[in-house]
Amino acid sequence: MALYADLHRHLGGSVVPRILWRYFKRHDVEMAQRFPEYPGFEEFYTRERKTLDEYLELHTLVEKVQTEDTLPYFIYRLIRGAYIFENLAYLELRYTPYLRTPDHLSQSERIDLMANIVAIVGQATQVKEYPIIISQILCMHSRLPYEVNKAIVDLAASMGHYVCAIDVAGGDSHYAERLEEFVGLYQYAHSLGLKTTGHLYETPHGCYRELLPYLQRIGHGIQIPLKYPELLPEIARLNQCLEVCPTTYLKTGTLQNLHQLKVVFDRCFEAGVDIAICTDNAGLHNVRLPFEYENLLTQDVIDFDQLQACQDAAFRHAFAWPYQQPPASLLTGLLQDNSTTLSQVMA
Numbered sequence: 001m002a003l004y005a006d007l008h009r010h011l012g013g014s015v016v017p018r019i020l021w022r023y024f025k026r027h028d029v030e031m032a033q034r035f036p037e038y039p040g041f042e043e044f045y046t047r048e049r050k051t052l053d054e055y056l057e058l059h060t061l062v063e064k065v066q067t068e069d070t071l072p073y074f075i076y077r078l079i080r081g082a083y084i085f086e087n088l089a090y091l092e093l094r095y096t097p098y099l100r101t102p103d104h105l106s107q108s109e110r111i112d113l114m115a116n117i118v119a120i121v122g123q124a125t126q127v128k129e130y131p132i133i134i135s136q137i138l139c140m141h142s143r144l145p146y147e148v149n150k151a152i153v154d155l156a157a158s159m160g161h162y163v164c165a166i167d168v169a170g171g172d173s174h175y176a177e178r179l180e181e182f183v184g185l186y187q188y189a190h191s192l193g194l195k196t197t198g199h200l201y202e203t204p205h206g207c208y209r210e211l212l213p214y215l216q217r218i219g220h221g222i223q224i225p226l227k228y229p230e231l232l233p234e235i236a237r238l239n240q241c242l243e244v245c246p247t248t249y250l251k252t253g254t255l256q257n258l259h260q261l262k263v264v265f266d267r268c269f270e271a272g273v274d275i276a277i278c279t280d281n282a283g284l285h286n287v288r289l290p291f292e293y294e295n296l297l298t299q300d301v302i303d304f305d306q307l308q309a310c311q312d313a314a315f316r317h318a319f320a321w322p323y324q325q326p327p328a329s330l331l332t333g334l335l336q337d338n339s340t341t342l343s344q345v346m347a
Ligand SMILES: [Zn+2]
Pocket: 008, 010, 169, 199, 219, 280
């Protein structure tokens, strides 16, 4: 039985359009009037955007409604869907906690409230009827000031029971002018013993070699095999894993078709670089993890063996998976023992 791990999913992009539309219908008069029928909303919410920045604008729509009070509502539905439709055994959920605090408060008040948000998300992800192992990644943000990003790193370190790592997000073209600052923040995170990933080499405008040595996993990283394949041997040596999120590149205009990913997978396999296939924004795209897998197969980007290698890599590189093996090997013995017993009974 195949159970999956998703290492790269944003809390903001994890709300499927129908859940969000129903929420607006009940709680947001303006949005309810703008989209009286569901198909119009789905079209607006899931359509392709021209650039990564335009695409990231959509996150603000969801961040605005994911507050202290509503987070448990959205998270419950996210976990239910992930368990029932995606066969997830493990999920790392990422977001910027500062952006879930009320924006009329001062910066220091908002920083103080972040721990509360992490606790709310942490408690909401423990759903007894849908047992998935879930951990949080806290995202620093390229448009937030240094003090806030440092507070996010401190918070990640102090809430290790809920948080497994830090990330940097918010559009990779915006790191350029603050590169040293982010290098410093990652060095600081390492000094606190934190695990690290970061949105990097996602678009041609986000290729900063200076940040690479600080990342255990690379959020996207597809520009490395596409444009800088000479870096791959070093990535392999450092055992850094690429978090590849196929649908994203179509929605942000980074790639024109999925087949362009073939060279990404081929070069990584050849160089011995691991890839975990992830959803990024499964709700916003309306594409769940098994469909990401299936699309890569049907478009001949990868074959079944390569898919399985990526699925195993996801568990190997998971920051908070507590076992040595992926769940399939834990379950197979159990299921085979039972089916042998059953066939003996039937005989
Ligand atoms: Zn992302």
